[in-house]
Amino acid sequence: MEGTNGGKVNISAPAGGRNPGNYFIKILVIIFWIIVWECLSRIINEELFLPSFGSVVLTLIELVQKQEFWSSIANSFARILAGFLLGFASGLMLAVASYKNRAMYELISPLLKVIKATPVASFIILALVWISSANLSILISFLMVLPVSFTNILSGLESADKKLLEMADVFGIGRWKRIKAIYFPAVIPFAVSAVSIGMGFSFKSGIAAEVIGRPANSIGVNLYEAKLYLMIKELFAWTIIIVLLSVLFEKIVMVAIKRYGSIQDRAADL
Amino acid sequence: MDIRVDKICKSFNGKKVIDSFSMYIPEGSITCLMGASGVGKTTLANIIMGLVQPDRGEIIGLSDKRIAAVFQEDRLIEHWDASRNILLVSKKGVNEVEVEKHLSEVGLADCKAKPARELSGGMRRRLAIVRAMLSDYDLLIMDEPFKGLDDELKKQVIAYVRSNLKGRTLLVITHDRKEAEMLEARIVEMA
Numbered sequence: 001m002e003g004t005n006g007g008k009v010n011i012s013a014p015a016g017g018r019n020p021g022n023y024f025i026k027i028l029v030i031i032f033w034i035i036v037w038e039c040l041s042r043i044i045n046e047e048l049f050l051p052s053f054g055s056v057v058l059t060l061i062e063l064v065q066k067q068e069f070w071s072s073i074a075n076s077f078a079r080i081l082a083g084f085l086l087g088f089a090s091g092l093m094l095a096v097a098s099y100k101n102r103a104m105y106e107l108i109s110p111l112l113k114v115i116k117a118t119p120v121a122s123f124i125i126l127a128l129v130w131i132s133s134a135n136l137s138i139l140i141s142f143l144m145v146l147p148v149s150f151t152n153i154l155s156g157l158e159s160a161d162k163k164l165l166e167m168a169d170v171f172g173i174g175r176w177k178r179i180k181a182i183y184f185p186a187v188i189p190f191a192v193s194a195v196s197i198g199m200g201f202s203f204k205s206g207i208a209a210e211v212i213g214r215p216a217n218s219i220g221v222n223l224y225e226a227k228l229y230l231m232i233k234e235l236f237a238w239t240i241i242i243v244l245l246s247v248l249f250e251k252i253v254m255v256a257i258k259r260y261g262s263i264q265d266r267a268a269d270l
Numbered sequence: 271m272d273i274r275v276d277k278i279c280k281s282f283n284g285k286k287v288i289d290s291f292s293m294y295i296p297e298g299s300i301t302c303l304m305g306a307s308g309v310g311k312t313t314l315a316n317i318i319m320g321l322v323q324p325d326r327g328e329i330i331g332l333s334d335k336r337i338a339a340v341f342q343e344d345r346l347i348e349h350w351d352a353s354r355n356i357l358l359v360s361k362k363g364v365n366e367v368e369v370e371k372h373l374s375e376v377g378l379a380d381c382k383a384k385p386a387r388e389l390s391g392g393m394r395r396r397l398a399i400v401r402a403m404l405s406d407y408d409l410l411i412m413d414e415p416f417k418g419l420d421d422e423l424k425k426q427v428i429a430y431v432r433s434n435l436k437g438r439t440l441l442v443i444t445h446d447r448k449e450a451e452m453l454e455a456r457i458v459e460m461a
Contacts, residue, residue, distance in 0.1 A: 170338070171337075171339070172336065
């Protein structure tokens, strides 16, 4: 699915993904599941258990007209994004350090395995003791993304062609040129995968942290209140928003990586 | 300074590949290292390049020598075009015009902008040779450099190598005595 071409990073959709016919199929699939939702809602006939699709859309329209809706999204998004970027950058730095120094890997890897295996809820409750609820989602997103980016980027570095690295040694190619020519194409597919997985993790865990920590004016607080006051339509509406935000942000990051790949290709100032 | 390979021994997994081999490479010479498959020619080249450590023996005269190589496999950056592959290792001052001139000397004038992965086996071989020739080196090691080239191209590429050596040392590993003759090289047999 991913690869490199002339230094450009190609992150393509599955075969035929850009085909208009495929978009049509995707739309049909969405319509199918909306119909299933609507049918189930009518069969259950109880808005408290499963509201109809139409009523959720109406609630969503009401929500988007409120200013608090946008400030909640902005606050949550900024915190989760900060946690994601910190986690990704830290994972990248630790992966590079571990690749260069085995002792560093032995030191770091057990800690990251523990982070990976620990339930999010344990972290959230523990972290609430240490830091303010406003910063909780930053820390939780960071902790969720860190092991994923570390593992993926380290795998990417280790997948760099050993024969090309030998060639670089013989010709005495400098560090920056090695990164551009050999490491960058090897790491990019793994980094893309880390972004894709890490993005989902950070959104789910970040919102969960907000639901428990309840920082003012956040998506998590809105979800909590919707649950507390049995506002099921709001609960569904907010969930749809979270899914859309997660997908949108993942797309933005992918486009940024793609663009970075093209910039690398153009900057052939060797 | 001449290079002296002195009583080099190397084993892999208990199997002796090179057993106390010595040879002498005069500075500025063209030397062909010949021998049957499996006698350790490529291993010796890797030892000279510093990619493999010998079990015993030493190589004298390598310190401060800049090395370039044409490996048995081409070892090109597959998604980069021919020109960029060359500029990756080239010495200071080499520009696109010079790259183009060298590529045309080996019959690759039209390949400058083509990614390495789109080139045929023979084209890749010639690109690897031009890449090495344009790098900054005192000793050039070529492992089966003319493999896959027809006689006419071989003649053209050998002429190109000879005219661009400019007094630097060349060590060629080959099976083909005719290549050694065309290079007017000293021959060292490895048994």
